[in-house]
Amino acid sequence: xxxxxxxxxxxxxxxxxxxxxxxxxxxxxxxxxxxxxxxxxxxxxxxxxxxxxxxxxxxxxxxxxxxxxxxxxxxxxxxxxxxxxxxxxxxxxxxxxxxxxxxxxxxxxxxxxxxxxxxxxxxxxxxxxxxxxxxxxxxxxxxxxxxxxxxxxxxxxxxxxxxxxxxxxxxxxxxxxxxxxxxxxxxxxxxxxxxxxxxxxxxxxxxx
Amino acid sequence: xxxxxxxxxxxxxxxxxxxxxxxxxxxxxxxxxxxxxxxxxxxxxxxxx
Numbered sequence: 152x153x154x155x156x157x158x159x160x161x162x163x164x165x166x167x168x169x170x171x172x173x174x175x176x177x178x179x180x181x182x183x184x185x186x187x188x189x190x191x192x193x194x195x196x197x198x199x200x201x202x203x204x205x206x207x208x209x210x211x212x213x214x215x216x217x218x219x220x221x222x223x224x225x226x227x228x229x230x231x232x233x234x235x236x237x238x239x240x241x242x243x244x245x246x247x248x249x250x251x252x253x254x255x256x257x258x259x260x261x262x263x264x265x266x267x268x269x270x271x272x273x274x275x276x277x278x279x280x281x282x283x284x285x286x287x288x289x290x291x292x293x294x295x296x297x298x299x300x301x302x303x304x305x306x307x308x309x310x311x312x313x314x315x316x317x318x319x320x321x322x323x324x325x326x327x328x329x330x331x332x333x334x335x336x337x338x339x340x341x342x343x344x345x346x347x348x349x350x351x352x353x354x355x356x357x358x359x
Numbered sequence: 360x361x362x363x364x365x366x367x368x369x370x371x372x373x374x375x376x377x378x379x380x381x382x383x384x385x386x387x388x389x390x391x392x393x394x395x396x397x398x399x400x401x402x403x404x405x406x407x408x
Contacts (some may be wrong), residue, residue: 172399183387202404203390205382213377292384297377302370323376 161250161345166218168272168282169229169246173210173297174200175202175279176231176244180286182295194273197286212318213297219312224250225305229297230325236292240330246278249347271341275350278339285336286354298323332356 178188178199183206188199220226226248233242283329292327299320309320336352 163406182385184391186391187387201385201387203382206361206387209379209381216377294383295381298374299376300372300374303373304370317379319378320375321378323374327376328374350397 162221165221166214170214171198179283182293194269196273219299220305222269223305225301228300232296234294241358243353245351247349268343287358301356330355
């Protein structure tokens with residue numbers, strides 16, 4: 152696989168995974184009623200997907216934007232933030248992304264069919280599915296958002312790249328980027344020829 | 360070093376978020392209720408016929 156192809160494949164796989172992961176987080180944390188989720192299969196495991204058309208489209212738009220930035224290798228971190236009704240961040244699901252580990256194929260470690268990668272992504276999803284056992288319950292009426300840690304140049308280029316000009320991005324407020332009295336919950340790491348992902352959660356100590 | 364690269368190129372890190380918020384819990388709950396109401400109406404029509 153040449154370098155350009157490798158970047159494209161990495162962007163496609165990662166953005167698709169993040170799309171599924173966002174659905175998974177929203178289901179696990181009860182951000183939306185359970186009845187709005189339907190079961191689908193991804194990476195050979197059942198996953199819960201939000202069937203509300205606007206939520207589904209919103210998540211797709213987020214993933215499309217992230218893919219555009221991944222093509223430039225400009226995504227350092229993607230964070231799904233769960234906020235209280237008063238907009239206070241209560242939980243952060245952090246996906247630390249490292250695309251620099253795109254080594255050339257080494258004998259015995261090619262994973263040409265991405266089987267090993269699929270297995271690793273499956274493990275990440277399964278860990279997300281049991282995250283409610285690691286976190287305290289959320290109050291009712293929570294909402295959510297996504298933060299992407301990137302470069303200014305990538306953010307500017309994103310505006311020019313996106314076909315859907317109705318889905319735009321803006322710099323996140325500083326106070327929205329941190330939880331109060333954070334408790335760190337390590338979850339899972341993934342290492343592949345295409346990229347590395349480290350998943351962890353931060354929970355506010357002030358959650359009631 | 361990513362930070363050094365940023366300083367040399369003048370490309371600063373930033374954190375971005377969508378301008379539009381996602382659909383609210385209330386909006387989704389209302390949608391579910393409408394769907395259920397629609398199913399009940401269909402069922403009632405079937406019983407009548």
